[in-house]
Amino acid sequence: MNPEARIIRTLTVRLIPFLILLYLVAFIDRSAVGFAKLHMNADIGLSDMAYGFGAGLFFIGYFIFEVPSNLMLERFGARRWFARILITWGAITVGMAFVQGPYSFYVMRFLLGAAEAGFFPGVLYYITRWFPVRNRGKVLGFFILSQPIALMVTGPLAGWLLGMNGVWGLAGWQWLFMIIGVPAILLAWPTLKILPNTPKDARWLAVADREWLLGELEKDRKEYGQTEHTNPLRALTDRRVLILALLYLPSTLSTYGLGLWLPTLVHQFGGSDLTTGFISAIPYVFGVIGLLLIPRSSDRLNDRYGHLTVLYILGAVGLFLSAWLTVPSLQMAALCLTAFSLFSVTAIFWVLPGRFLSGATAAAGIALINSFGNLGGYIGPFGIGALKEYTGTLSSGLYFLSIVMLSGVLLTWIVYTQLEKKASTARATALRQAS
Secondary structure: OOHHHHHHHHHHHHHHHHHHHHHHHHHHHHHOHHHHHHHHHHHHOOOHHHHHHHHHHHHHHHHHHHHHHHHHHHHHOHHHHHHHHHHHHHHHHHHHHHOOOHHHHHHHHHHHHHHHOOHHHHHHHHHHOOOOHHHHHHHHHHHHOHHHHHHHHHHHHHHHHHOOOOHHHOOHHHHHHHHHHHHHHHOHHHHHHHOOOOHHHOOOOOHHHHHHHHHHHHHHHHHOOOEOOOOHHHHHHOHHHHHHHHHHHHHHHHHHHHHOOHHHHHHOOOOOHHHHHHHHHHHHHHHHHHHHHHHHHHHHHOOOHHHHHHHHHHHHHHHHHHHHOOOHHHHHHHHHHHHHHHHHHHHHHOOOHHHHEOHHHHHHHHHHHHHHHHHHHHHHHHHHHHHHHHHOOOHHHHHHHHHHHHHHHHHHHHHHHHHHHHHHHHHHHHHHHHO
């Protein structure tokens, strides 16, 4: 095994499984509300539109606090800041069990988003401090595996916990929130003990390996012309950051719009809560397959934009067919294609910001991109809820998401022409001048 492969493998084994575990818990906590809805709505008096509005408020809290959170991560270090995030989001998830009506539901969803803000973009920024650009596609693919795995686990787990209805006088959806919130709190201590802030803090990394890694990260900074502003908040007005934020919006809008309504769609096929949970997990198996295959292909071919274009088209086709078809088995096949595409898009997309930004500027820029993208997490659930209430069917919402995915094709072309081609031209000019 050559030295680079050995070092990257060491970093991957040491860091990524634990980060996957943390984000697995985060994604279960944020997505379980889709299963709680099956009974919570009637218990606390939520309409479909009110549910969609409240489910989406998570992302408004996320949007507001994400950039400040990532800047705090840069100040306090990943280890301490991630532990703080874990404790607060776990406690608020437990508190979701005690909502009494629409307004308390709205408040708790907003607070959950505010508490969790910064974790996902913080991990993305953390990865840029450990892995060279050429290795990030596969590594991000591994990390984002936690999303579909979480949704695979959430379905059966939620179905089982909903079956605890009446135990100790609590509803099944209350048990669901209480039990899934505890692991986040318990993981705060291992986070403080296990996670190093930077390569310089990794005692398990040999001195020569650490020097090689820091040298490669410095080469990336020069080769890609990565920007680090004196004031990292200038990233918020950086044109490249704003264009990338637009590109990220279609995938988040579709991922969360579909994910938070999928249990309702599957429940319409018929069957118990447990059956709904298991069937809802099927599309995410294909999300895992996509993440194991597509980022590797993207790294091997050093191609991001061609892969994104194809994936956005496949996602649009899958969403359209899931609405147009009426046979449950065919609808499920279309949803599997959609999940395959959506999660692969996420992994490939997050290679792009690290090509242009570094240091604290990367922390602020990545947070802004994710915050803007997470507005899709508000628009998607609320838009589908409003369309369902207006038309009486979920199909209208799925058609809406299909159009959103097609817009990703246009935005991919815009990013390529406005950022990548210009960056390539600048690098070629600099090399000619140097020679």
